[in-house]
Every structure is written in C-alpha cells, then in structure tokens.
C-alpha cells in the first residue's frame with residue numbers, strides 16, 4: 001500500500017527516466033543472436049527487461065554486468081541451446097512473444113511460462129504465423145494461452161497479414177523470418193512501433209519497409225555492436241502528464257526516445273492544450289531521441305480515435321487520468337486491444353477512476369471520461385498492472401485527500417524508482 005498525497009505546488013526541475021523497455025528487449029535479443037560481443041548501455045533495471053536477459057542466460061548466452069551496461073557474448077543463432085527448465089517470462093508479453101519467434105527456428109524444444117496476468121494474454125496471434133512457418137507450438141488446453149511449448153524447426157518464409165496491429169506479433173515473425181528459407185513479408189493494419197526493424201538493421205540485417213509492409217530475407221547472420229537505449233517515452237509520459245495538468249509546472253525530461261511510432265501521447269496531449277516543447281532532437285543507434293519540456297496548465301477533453309491506437313497503445317491509462325483532470329469530455333474509441341494488456345485496461349481504468357469521483361462510460365472498444373477540476377481521494381486497485389499503478393498515482397496528485405494504491409511494487413516492471421522520483425518532485 002502506498003499513499004500519494006495531492007500536490008500543492010507546480011512541478012519543476014529536470015530528470016531522466018529508465019531506458020526504453022521495448023528497445024531494451026530488442027537490444028538484448030539481437031545481441032544474444034548476433035556473432036560477437038555487444039555492449040548494451042542504459043538497459044532499464046525493470047523486471048520485464050531482466051526477464052529477457054534471464055531467458056537468454058537460460059538458453060546458454062553469457063551476459064556480464066559491466067559498470068552501467070551489459071556485455072552480451074553472442075555466438076550466432078547456433079549459440080542458443082535447449083534450456084534446462086521452463087523459461088519464466090514473468091509479466092512480460094514482449095519476452096514471451098518475441099522469444100517465440102526466436103525459438104521457432106531453433107532445433108530444440110523449450111517451454112515459456114509467465115505470471116497469472118501473462119497466462120491470460122492471447123498467444124494464438126504468434127502461434128498461428130509461427131506454425132505456418134513450420135514451428136510446432138502447443139498451448140495450455142490448446143486455447144492459445146501460456147505455458148507454450150515450442151518445438152523449433154527448419155522454417156519456411158511466409159507472407160502474413162496481421163489481424164491486429166501488434167509490434168510484438170510483427171517482431172516474432174521478423175525474428176523467425178531471419179532464420180527461414182526465403183523472404184518473409186509481414187503486413188500490418190497500422191504501422192506499429194518499428195524498433196525491431198531499426199535494431200535488425202543496426203545489427204546488419206537486410207530488411208526493407210514499404211508502407212505497412214516489412215520484408216526480411218532469411219538465413220541471416222547478425223554482427224555484434226554496442227548501443228545505448230534511450231529513455232522510455234512510455235515512462236516519461238506519467239511525468240509529462242503530471243506536469244501538464246498542474247498549472248505553473250515547468251519540467252524537463254532529458255534523453256527520451258522520440259520515435260514517431262510511439263509519440264501519439266504527445267500529439268494527444270497537445271490537442272488537449274498541453275504545452276510540450278521538443279528540445280535537442282537527435283539520433284542514437286538509429287532511434288530518434290530528444291529532451292521534452294512540459295509547461296503546466298488546464299487541459300481540455302478531446303476525441304482519441306482508432307487512428308491513434310498503434311502509436312499510443314501503452315499510454316491510455318495515463319491519458320485517461322489526463323482526461324479525468326481536463327475540462328469537458330474525452331472519448332476513446334477503437335482501442336479494444338487495451339483489454340488484452342497486463343490488465344483489461346478499459347475495465348480497470350473505468351472502475352478505478354469512478355472511485356475517484358469521475359464519471360466514466362465504458363464501452364467494448366473504449367470509454368468516455370467526463371473531466372473534473374479536482375478528483376476525490378480514495379483507495380484504488382492496480383490489478384498488478386504497472387501502468388495502471390503509475391497512472392493512478394499521478395491521479396493522486398490531483399485528488400483531494402490523495403490516492404492510496406494497493407500495490408506499488410508492480411511499477412518495477414518498467415519503471416524502477418518511479419515513486420522516489422515522484423517524491424523528489426513533490427519536495428522540490
């Protein structure tokens with residue numbers, strides 16, 4: 001249990017956030033399957049990224065902690081060996097789905113499992129394409145749920161149109177495609193985060209992107225390289241919203257990944273009236289990076305339509321809090337995928353915001369939130385979902401009497417140190 005008291009003064013100062021979770025997973029994966037020693041700097045200490053590190057250690061890859069970085073000794077695809085036991089992906093959907101793509105082409109059997117939340121999440125979306133490529137994957141009761149037993153095989157290339165916009169599914173197919181015979185093509189309904197494509201290229205792979213279609217040649221070996229993971233925009237978003245809704249705030253978040261496939265949250269906040277400046281735009285290891293400056297004020301409600309989903313997918317919980325503190329109504333639509341995240345984020349944000357006195361209408365693919373000037377303090381549940389926990393904590397800053405969350409430890413999945421940072425801002 002943890003109580004986040006209402007804040008009485010503007011947020012000021014400068015800070016950084018942990019390394020990007022999505023890019024971190026890929027940095028570890030590509031380092032592990034490349035040939036040679038790669039060094040990964042600024043990997044978040046979040047539990048999800050550590051699950052991916054542990055998974056490759058289970059598969060026989062040597063990983064050493066070196067100062068602020070990791071040194072990963074890749075020995076190519078054939079350097080991976082059958083694990084001694086079940087690989088535990090914890091809470092991490094990215095670990096499970098991307099690893100499925102890697103293991104699909106390896107000549108051994110491995111079992112992937114996870115926590116209660118991960119065991120509820122849909123895995124058929126990777127089982128189908130990887131099965132068509134030749135891997136044999138069985139799931140719990142044949143229902144597409146973890147644990148998954150993956151029997152790798154010699155893979156054939158496929159052309160595959162994903163039914164839902166999912167970077168995890170796309171990435172699993174690309175990772176399998178790199179091992180297959182022939183050219184694998186993935187087509188997506190919406191352009192999702194392209195960190196896998198960028199990272200594959202950085203490790204020397206031949207991969208081409210035309211619109212929403214990605215083609216990757218098979219039987220590709222990759223070469224080691226050093227890289228630095230930029231700060232996570234999805235983590236920064238909690239602090240950006242905190243500053244944006246508290247009038248008089250002036251906060252700078254330095255060194256944040258600013259990939260256009262991820263930055264929907266900033267576009268939405270700007271439409272809501274937030275003043276956000278992009279400072280020092282630059283590129284690091286092929287990824288756009290910038291510093292963000294946020295000035296606080298009063299936001300107004302907007303419509304967040306289906307076209308925003310892919311670029312904003314992880315930021316709906318915190319955008320729901322921004323909406324709760326905005327003037328007027330915000331409508332989220334076309335976002336059914338939120339029901340398949342670490343929790344059902346439409347249901348959890350609806351029930352918890354209602355406890356804070358917010359009028360919320362829940363629909364199958366979204367919600368309508370009526371904003372208020374102040375929230376009512378209350379005890380809320382996080383459902384073990386890191387982003388729900390952090391979003392509700394930011395809500396606490398604007399709630400008379402504060403907000404008490406039942407589980408703050410789950411924030412460590414992506415943002416270790418989140419509460420200490422919030423506390424530091426409160427005191428500054």
Ligand code: S3P
Pocket residue numbers: 021022023025094165166167168169171193313314337
């Ligand atoms: C991720 C993709 C998204 C996102 C998740 C991380 C990734 O999931 O929600 O937090 O790293 O590829 P989906 O691919 O299921 O949309």
